[in-house]
Every structure is written in C-alpha cells, then in structure tokens.
Amino acid sequence: MSTPLLELRGLKTYYFTFGGGRVVKAVEDVSLTLNEGETLGLVGESGCGKTSTCLSIVGLLPPAARVVGGEIRLAGTDLAKQSAREMRRLRGSTIAMILQDPMASLNPLFSIYTQVAEPAYYHLGIRSRSLRRRVEELLRAVRIPSPAVRMRGYPHQMSGGMRQRIVGAIALAGGPKLIIADEPTTNLDVTIQAQYLDLLKDIQQETGVALIFVTHNLGIVAKMCDRMAVMYAGRIVEMGSVRELFGAPRHPYTRALLGSMAKLGSKEPLYAIPGQPPDLARPPPGCAFHPRCTDAVARCATQEPDDVACGLNWTARCWLAAQVLHDRATA
Amino acid sequence: MSTTALPRAIDFAAPNPLRRWLRDLPLLPLLILLPFALAAIFAPFIAPYDPTEPVPGAKVFAPPFWMPDGNAATLLGTDFQSRDLLSRLIYGARVSLIVGLMGTVVAGSLGTAFGILSGYIGGWVDQLIMRVTDAWLALPALVFAIFLATVAGPSMWNIVIILGLVYWTRYARVIRGEVLSLREREFVQLAEIAGASRLRVIVRHILPNVLNTTMVLASLTIGVVIIAEASLSFLGVGVPPPEPAWGLMLSEARSTLMAGKWWLTVFPGACILLVVLATQLFGDWLRIRLDPQQRNL
Amino acid sequence: MPQFIIRRTSYSIITLFILSLTIFAVVRFTGDPATLMAEPGARAEDLARVRAQWGLDRSWPVQYYQFVQNILSGNLGISFNYRMPVSELYFERLPNSLELAFAATLLSFLIGIPAGLLSAVRVDGVWDQTGKVVALLGLSIPGFWLGLVLILVFSVYLEWLPTGGKGDWRNLLMPALALGWYFAASLLRLTRSSMLEVMRSEYIKLARLKGLPGYVVIAKHGFKNALVPVLTLAGVNLVVMVNAAVIIEVVFAWPGIGRLLFEGIFQRDFPLVQGIVVLAGVMIVFVNLLIDILYAYIDPRIRLTR
Numbered sequence: 049m050s051t052p053l054l055e056l057r058g059l060k061t062y063y064f065t066f067g068g069g070r071v072v073k074a075v076e077d078v079s080l081t082l083n084e085g086e087t088l089g090l091v092g093e094s095g096c097g098k099t100s101t102c103l104s105i106v107g108l109l110p111p112a113a114r115v116v117g118g119e120i121r122l123a124g125t126d127l128a129k130q131s132a133r134e135m136r137r138l139r140g141s142t143i144a145m146i147l148q149d150p151m152a153s154l155n156p157l158f159s160i161y162t163q164v165a166e167p168a169y170y171h172l173g174i175r176s177r178s179l180r181r182r183v184e185e186l187l188r189a190v191r192i193p194s195p196a197v198r199m200r201g202y203p204h205q206m207s208g209g210m211r212q213r214i215v216g217a218i219a220l221a222g223g224p225k226l227i228i229a230d231e232p233t234t235n236l237d238v239t240i241q242a243q244y245l246d247l248l249k250d251i252q253q254e255t256g257v258a259l260i261f262v263t264h265n266l267g268i269v270a271k272m273c274d275r276m277a278v279m280y281a282g283r284i285v286e287m288g289s290v291r292e293l294f295g296a297p298r299h300p301y302t303r304a305l306l307g308s309m310a311k312l313g314s315k316e317p318l319y320a321i322p323g324q325p326p327d328l329a330r331p332p333p334g335c336a337f338h339p340r341c342t343d344a345v346a347r348c349a350t351q352e353p354d355d356v357a358c359g360l361n362w363t364a365r366c367w368l369a370a371q372v373l374h375d376r377a378t379a
Numbered sequence: 380m381s382t383t384a385l386p387r388a389i390d391f392a393a394p395n396p397l398r399r400w401l402r403d404l405p406l407l408p409l410l411i412l413l414p415f416a417l418a419a420i421f422a423p424f425i426a427p428y429d430p431t432e433p434v435p436g437a438k439v440f441a442p443p444f445w446m447p448d449g450n451a452a453t454l455l456g457t458d459f460q461s462r463d464l465l466s467r468l469i470y471g472a473r474v475s476l477i478v479g480l481m482g483t484v485v486a487g488s489l490g491t492a493f494g495i496l497s498g499y500i501g502g503w504v505d506q507l508i509m510r511v512t513d514a515w516l517a518l519p520a521l522v523f524a525i526f527l528a529t530v531a532g533p534s535m536w537n538i539v540i541i542l543g544l545v546y547w548t549r550y551a552r553v554i555r556g557e558v559l560s561l562r563e564r565e566f567v568q569l570a571e572i573a574g575a576s577r578l579r580v581i582v583r584h585i586l587p588n589v590l591n592t593t594m595v596l597a598s599l600t601i602g603v604v605i606i607a608e609a610s611l612s613f614l615g616v617g618v619p620p621p622e623p624a625w626g627l628m629l630s631e632a633r634s635t636l637m638a639g640k641w642w643l644t645v646f647p648g649a650c651i652l653l654v655v656l657a658t659q660l661f662g663d664w665l666r667i668r669l670d671p672q673q674r675n676l
Numbered sequence: 677m678p679q680f681i682i683r684r685t686s687y688s689i690i691t692l693f694i695l696s697l698t699i700f701a702v703v704r705f706t707g708d709p710a711t712l713m714a715e716p717g718a719r720a721e722d723l724a725r726v727r728a729q730w731g732l733d734r735s736w737p738v739q740y741y742q743f744v745q746n747i748l749s750g751n752l753g754i755s756f757n758y759r760m761p762v763s764e765l766y767f768e769r770l771p772n773s774l775e776l777a778f779a780a781t782l783l784s785f786l787i788g789i790p791a792g793l794l795s796a797v798r799v800d801g802v803w804d805q806t807g808k809v810v811a812l813l814g815l816s817i818p819g820f821w822l823g824l825v826l827i828l829v830f831s832v833y834l835e836w837l838p839t840g841g842k843g844d845w846r847n848l849l850m851p852a853l854a855l856g857w858y859f860a861a862s863l864l865r866l867t868r869s870s871m872l873e874v875m876r877s878e879y880i881k882l883a884r885l886k887g888l889p890g891y892v893v894i895a896k897h898g899f900k901n902a903l904v905p906v907l908t909l910a911g912v913n914l915v916v917m918v919n920a921a922v923i924i925e926v927v928f929a930w931p932g933i934g935r936l937l938f939e940g941i942f943q944r945d946f947p948l949v950q951g952i953v954v955l956a957g958v959m960i961v962f963v964n965l966l967i968d969i970l971y972a973y974i975d976p977r978i979r980l981t982r
Contacts, residue, residue, distance in 0.1 A: 106885065108881070108884055108885065136887045136888075136889065136890075137887060138887065139884070139885055139886065139887035140885060140886035140887030140888070141887060144885070144886075145882075145885045147878055147881065147882055147885075149878055152877060152878035152879065153878050153879055153881075153882045154879055154882070155879040155883070155897055155901065156879075156901070157900050157901055157904075158897075166883075166886055166888060167886045167887065167888075170886070170887065170888055170889070170892075171887060215882070218882070218886065221886075222886075222887070510690055510691070510694055511694055513691055514690075514691045514692075514694035514695045514698070515694075515695075515698070517691055517695065517957060517960050517961050517964070518695065518953070518956065518957050518960070519916050519919050519920035519956065519960075520920070521920055521922055521923070522919060522920060522922065522937070522952075522953055522956055523953070525922065525937065525941065525949075526699070526702070526949060526950070526953045527702060529941055529946070529949050530702055530703055530712065602815065602816060606818045609818055610818070610820065610922075610923050613820060613923060613926075614922070614923065614926065614938060614941065615941065615942065616941055629820070629821065629824065632824075633824070633927075636824065636827060636828060636832060637832060637839070639832055639833075641828055641832075644821075644824050644825065644828060645825065645828075648818065648821030648824065648825065651818050651821065652813075652816055652817050652818070652821070655815075655816040655817075655818075656812065656813070656816040659812060659815055659816055660812070
C-alpha cells in the first residue's frame with residue numbers, strides 16, 4: 049500500500065488557560081491513518097477531543113491551544129511544523145472542512161456565488177467566466193436546483209439543508225484530497241439528514257476524496273464509514289473497520305456505546321453509561337475510562353494501557369483486550 | 380468501582396480571604412474619588428479660605444504658586460475677584476458630587492420604579508409608561524433640562540429634581556427588560572401561585588434582583604449627570620451663586636481665556652474629568668463583578 | 677410595507693402628542709405662566725394683557741388645543757428680543773447647526789471606526805489598550821471643557837486657529853472636534869465589540885478554513901459585517917447632535933440653534949426657548965421616522981414580511 053494520505057502519530061494538543069495555570073489535555077497521544085478515498089468515522093461523546101483533533105490537523109486551534117507533541121503527516125509532510133502561510137495554502141485546497149451549523153456558516157452579507165467561488169479564486173486562480181462555470185458545476189454536484197439562478201441569491205433565502213449543501217460545495221471548490229466533516233448533519237432535520245449523507249457518499253465515489261466524519265451517532269458511522277476510531281478523554285480507545293467493531297467490540301467503552309444505541313423495535317430499556325467524562329485538566333490515573341468501566345480490574349486504575357493489536361488494522365487500548373489476546377496466544 | 384475525584388477548586392496565590400477581597404477592590408477609582416468625597420464632606424474644614432470672599436492681601440488673577448507671580452498662600456491661583464481657586468474647587472466638589480449623586484438617586488429610583496411597574500403589571504400601564512419614555516428620550520437631555528430649569532427657576536433642589544426627571548427614562552427601559560425576563564422565572568411564579576399579592580412579589584422577589592442592574596447603570600451614568608449639572612451651571616441655569624460650582628467657574632473663566640489665565644479653566648474642568656473618569660471605572664468594575672459574562676466588552 | 681409605515685407613523689404621532697403635552701404641562705405647572713410669557717420687567721396690567729392674549733384664563737384643554745393648533749400652523753410665537761417669529765429664526769440658524777453636526781459626525785467616524793476596528797483585530801495589544809484609554813477619556817471629558825482647552829492651546833497660545841464664529845474650515849475644526857469627541861469614543865467601543873463578535877462567528881471560521889489570506893478574512897468578511905450596527909447608531913445620532921450642541925455652540929460662538937437657545941435663556945426670551953424646544957422635538961421625531969422608513973425599505977427582511 050502506498051503512503052497513507054493522512055497519518056497522525058502520537059498527537060498531543062493541550063489548552064492552556066488561566067495564564068498557564070490550568071492545562072486541559074484535549075488530545076492525548078492520538079495516532080491514526082487514513083488512506084486516499086477512505087472514510088474514517090471519528091466517534092465519541094462531546095468533549096472527547098474529536099473537534100480538537102480536527103482543528104489540530106487544519107492548524108486552526110484557538111489561541112489558547114497548542115500542538116505540544118506528535119506528528120501530523122499529510123502525504124508525508126508534517127503539518128505541525130508548517131508555517132502559517134503554508135497551512136493557509138493547504139486549507140481550502142487540499143484539506144477542506146464542513147462545519148456543524150449551516151445557519152451560521154455562511155456570511156449573510158455575501159452572495160452564494162461569492163462564497164463558493166472564493167476557494168477556487170484564491171487557490172486555483174480561476175477567473176471570470178471559468179469561475180462562474182466552476183461555481184455552477186459545484187452547485188450542481190451538491191444537487192442545488194437551478195444553480196445559475198441560486199448562486200446570485202443570499203444565504204437567508206435558503207433552508208438549512210440547502211445551506212449545508214452549499215458548505216459542501218465550498219469544501220469541494222478547491223479540489224480537496226481530504227474533507228473533514230464535523231457533525232454536518234446534527235443540525236439538520238432528520239428527513240434531510242439521510243439525503244445529505246447520500247450526497248456525501250456519492251461525491252466521495254465520484255471524486256475519490258477521503259473523508260473524516262466526526263459524529264456521536266453510531267448509526268451514521270455504520271452507514272457512511274469504512275473504518276472508525278472511538279475517542280474518549282482525548283485518546284483513541286479503539287480503532288478498526290466498522291464491521292469488526294460493530295461485530296465484536298474489544299473495548300468496554302465501544303461496547304457501552306453500541307449498547308446504548310436504541311434498536312428499532314426492541315423493547316429493551318435504553319442503557320446509559322453511568323458517570324461523567326473526566327476533567328481533562330486532571331485526568332484519572334491509569335486508564336481514563338476505568339472509573340466508569342464495569343469490567344475494570346486493579347491494573348486499570350494504575351497503569352495506562354498500550355494499544356493492543358486485535359486484528360489487521362484493529363487496535364484497542366485496554367488491559368482486558370490485552371488479556372484476551374494473551375489468553376488466546378497461550379491457549 | 381472508584382468514583383472520579385472532584386476537581387479541586389482553582390486556588391490563586393491569595394489564601395487569605397481578606398487579602399483576596401482587598402485585592403479585588405477597584406483601587407484607582409476609589410483613590411481618585413476619595414479626595415473629592417472628603418472635600419465635599421469636610422469642605423469648611425479643609426478649604427483654606429472662604430470661597431465667596433476675596434482673599435485678603437491677594438492679587439487679582441494670581442497664577443498657581445509654581446509660576447512666576449504666583450503665591451504659595453493661594454496654591455492654585457485666584458480669580459477676577461481674587462477669590463482662592465483651591466477653596467472654590469473644594470466647595471465646588473460639594474455641589475457637583477451632591478447634585479450628581481442625588482440626581483442619580485432620583486433618576487434611578489423613578490426609573491426603577493416605573494420599569495418594574497411597566498414590566499410586571501403590563502397592559503395599558505406598560506404602554507403608557509413606555510410611550511412616555513420614548514417621547515422623553517426623543518428630546519435631547521440637555522435641551523430638556525435647560526427648558527425645565529428655565530421654567531422652574533434656579534435652586535439646588537430644583538436642579539436635582541430636574542436631573543431626575545430627565546434621566547429616569549434610561550433606567551426604565553433597561554429595568555423593564557429585566558423584569559420581563561424575571562417574571563417568567565420559577566421563583567416568581569411560585570410566589571404568585573402561593574397567593575402573594577402583587578406588591579409583595581415585587582418587593583420581595585423582583586426588586587432585589589433588579590437592584591444589581593440599577594446599581595451598575597447608576598454608576599455608569601452618574602458621570603453623565605455630573606457633566607449635565609456642570610453644563611447647566613456653565614449656561615447659567617444651574618445651581619445659583621454664591622455657591623461655587625465647577626461649571627459656573629468655567630463659565631466665569633471664559634472671558635479670561637484670551638488673557639491666558641489658563642488655571643481658571645484647566646483646574647475646574649480637570650476636576651470634572653477626574654470625578655467622571657473615576658465613576659466610569661468604578662461602574663465598569665461593578666459591572667464585571669456582578670456579571671462575569673460581560674467580561675469581553 | 678404600507679402597514680409598517682402606518683404603524684410607525686402613528687407611533688410618531690403619539691410621541692409628538694406626549695411631548696407637546698409635556699411641554700404644555702411643564703409651563704403651566706410651575707406657578708403663573710404669565711410671568712414667563714410676558715417680557716421681563718412687566719407690570720401688573722401687562723401681565724393681565726398677556727393673560728388675555730394667550731388665553732391663560734381659559735380652561736386647560738382649550739389652551740392645549742390652541743397650543744397644538746399654533747404649532748401645526750407653524751406659529752411658535754414671536755421672540756421678544758428679535759421681534760421675529762421663532763420658527764423663522766430656528767430655520768434660519770438650522771443650516772449652521774447641521775453643518776457643525778455633519779462635521780462632528782464625520783470626524784468621529786474618521787477617528788472612532790478605524791480605531792475600533794484596529795483594537796478588535798489586535799485585541800489586548802498596544803493599540804487596544806490605548807484605544808480603551810481613549811474611549812474612557814472620551815466618555816469622561818466634558819465636551820465644553822475640551823472646547824475651552826482647545827481654544828486655549830490652539831487659539832491663545834499657538835494662534836493657529838480662530839477662537840470662534842463661523843467662517844471657513846478653520847472655524848469649524850475645533851467645535852467639530854469638541855462636539856464629536858464623545859461620539860467618537862462611543863463609536864470606538866461599539867465598533868470594537870461588534871468586530872470582536874463578528875470575528876468569533878462561524879462564517880469567519882469557515883472563511884479561514886477556506887484558506888483565504890488573512891487580510892481578506894478581516895477586511896472583506898469581518899469589517900462589512902461589523903459595521904452594520906455601527907451605522908445604525910450613527911444615523912440616529914446625527915439628528916440628536918444637531919439639536920444638542922448647545923454648549924459647544926456657546927463656547928465657540930457658533931451661530932446655530934444651540935446658541936439661539938442660550939440667548940433665549942440669557943435674555944429671558946421665553947417664546948424663543950419654548951419654540952426651540954418644541955421644534956427640536958418635532959424635528960427629531962420626524963427624522964427618526966424617516967430613517968426608520970428608509971431602513972425598512974433597504975432591508976428586504978422587513979420589506980417583505982410586513
């Protein structure tokens with residue numbers, strides 16, 4: 049296999065607040081790989097570090113945050129070491145991002161045309177008539193009806209679903225190799241959500257773009273993603289193909305997440321994971337999940353587990369998974 | 380199964396609660412206001428001379444003591460009647476601070492009262508009060524004040540009442556908004572369900588919660604009232620002589636400006652500036668103290 | 677849209693009604709209005725004559741009706757001092773006040789808005805700290821004192837600028853500065869907070885994600901959005917400035933409405949004072965109405981929904 053498109057190795061991103069008095073370890077030792085054309089689901093509760101990881105990749109962390117360790121390799125180049133100008137050149141062209149709230153993502157004072165054209169204008173240097181044609185193409189690709197008319201309109205004339213498609217068009221405008229979608233359907237009507245997901249899938253097949261799909265909804269992961277990475281307290285606790293993880297999850301947290309999904313038609317009571325996610329400024333010793341884990345053993349409270357290989361391209365960060373592997377190996 | 384340890388409270392380097400309280404005080408505004416307040420209260424004891432009488436033996440238009448021709452007996456100089464400037468400034472603090480404070484109290488009380496009535500009772504009372512507020516806000520404050528002063532005639536209490544009448548509308552609007560949102564809060568609804576009379580609900584529940592806003596608003600706008608009083612005095616419709624008022628002193632100094640008697644203009648105005656500045660800073664401190672969400676403004 | 681106009685206009689009429697009622701009531705509340713209406717130094721029979729002339733012996737509703745009628749027909753009385761109709765005097769001096777207000781507003785725009793924008797872009801930097809101080813001073817310095825100090829420095833000591841009166845731009849500069857200073861400070865604060873809020877928005881985040889150059893993000897996406905609330909404030913303020921520049925006009929002997937008002941007070945010329953106050957109120961309410969209608973016309977959201 050050729051070099052992966054994106055490779056994170058031991059990424060650490062911390063937030064420094066109160067003048068350095070309080071350090072929130074939002075991303076702690078995250079490693080993952082993404083190949084061209086692949087879709088990776090990044091899953092977890094709010095505050096687990098999914099968004100911080102994405103912002104670290106594109107280099108748009110808020111001023112209080114910093115990448116303090118690890119590598120972010122995009123086709124070999126370490127993004128963490130790039131200058132601001134080089135990052136700016138990559139953003140919008142090679143890496144694009146779709147944000148969560150379609151009502152707020154678009155500037156109310158500028159036309160659709162202006163906003164979709166910008167990446168093409170600044171990164172690809174396309175002008176006038178070719179630019180207009182490109183914008184029309186893009187709007188057509190995201191299934192906006194009558195694109196030539198619509199592009200002269202303004203955001204407030206469009207519904208949430210349409211606006212999110214336009215955000216998708218903006219992401220495509222620079223010809224990206226990687227699109228990071230941060231909970232793009234969370235703020236959409238349920239009926240529109242499925243349409244949007246289908247759209248993203250089709251675009252991916254047509255353009256071969258790789259997709260990181262950030263979400264807390266496992267149903268979407270099942271539908272959209274080839275592989276998934278489960279995050280908790282800034283760490284990736286399990287990562288592998290969607291089929292393997294859904295079939296036989298090795299990490300207790302993954303199991304709990306899958307268990308808390310409501311199954312249509314089932315009369316079982318909904319299971320909610322007891323407890324709260326930890327304060328990332330003072331994480332618990334040992335495994336970050338151990339206070340809420342039903343299967344925790346003594347070792348979990350004292351030593352942070354390493355990644356255990358459960359299969360091909362399948363890792364879990366848990367002492368119990370290590371035990372299972374050990375048992376199998378010695379059986 | 381162990382529970383996650385509660386995060387420890389963040390402790391800065393001030394273990395002693397008294398020290399922390401002291402450290403939180405807005406030092407600068409208080410330092411500025413203190414001398415003025417003292418001057419206002421203890422004027423007869425602090426002022427070196429009688430502000431309305433010429434200083435015996437002093438020249439007319441003596442400059443401040445550090446200039447040539449200056450005299451250490453009259454530290455900041457004298458005016459056209461050889462009255463001591465410093466003494467006049469000290470007595471002037473009385474007028475400005477008292478009128479400013481009382482005017483704000485009147486305006487704040489009226490405004491809060493009407494705001495509460497308007498917000499809580501609603502209906503035609505609300506409409507009436509709001510229409511009056513809008514109408515009175517449409518007229519520029521100074522013009523309105525001048526008109527009232529012309530009609531009412533000069534006296535310190537008239538000025539206080541006039542300032543109250545002109546500025547209460549600013550409070551009413553804001554307080555009404557607060558009351559409208561307070562009205563929907565649970566503790567108010569509980570009291571109403573429990574059968575408390577409207578007056579009781581207002582006094583026991585609404586008023587205390589609204590007072591915070593009133594205080595912040597008052598400290599932020601007392602500067603405006605002080606400047607308004609100075610403006611009225613400057614134009615000759617403020618507190619009547621012989622009481623010295625800073626605005627009046629500025630007006631008297633105008634004709635001497637050409638002759639270069641700068642101290643008669645600079646010092647009174649500087650006093651106004653300092654007092655207003657201090658109240659603004661204090662108001663900002665109070666606002667942040669009482670509502671940390673405002674920090675970013 | 678027509679509904680909006682009707683509603684807004686009737687609202688203005690109510691405001692005018694209340695204002696006129698207030699002015700009317702104030703005059704009659706405080707003792708004998710005849711002493712105000714009569715010229716200074718009037719004797720008892722003069723007072724009686726004035727009373728009859730102004731109908732002060734009739735009932736209040738009748739008087740009020742007469743009052744409103746006079747205003748509507750443009751009769752605001754005759755100035756004692758000038759022996760001219762007050763309305764004529766007012767409109768004669770109005771252009772001067774307008775000129776001063778425009779100049780002051782322009783100056784405050786030039787000073788306040790760029791400073792506010794810069795403060796926001798370099799938050800907590802040197803510029804921002806300076807800006808905060810300037811804004812604070814702007815709110816604390818009494819305008820008329822600033823005017824006096826300016827005269828002291830630039831007219832008396834440096835002798836660069838004239839001390840007052842109307843003439844060319846040199847006469848306009850200091851009063852405009854003194855008048856506009858307070859507004860510049862307000863503009864600075866408002867622009868700064870507006871810009872800060874815009875910079876935190878999602879669409880700015882997206883603009884950065886597009887990889888647009890920094891100056892484009894700030895200048896194109898940021899500024900334009902930030903200025904919207906600022907301009908709204910400015911429009912309303914101009915009108916108020918025209919009528920409230922009393923003190924500045926007095927300090928600089930500028931022949932505007934404010935100075936006229938001052939003369940009226942000084943010379944106990946009551947019809948002049950009352951007339952100016954009435955006209956000021958009418959003008960402000962009227963212009964506010966126009967501005968609101970104009971905004972409604974421009975903003976498609978209002979135009980289409982009502």
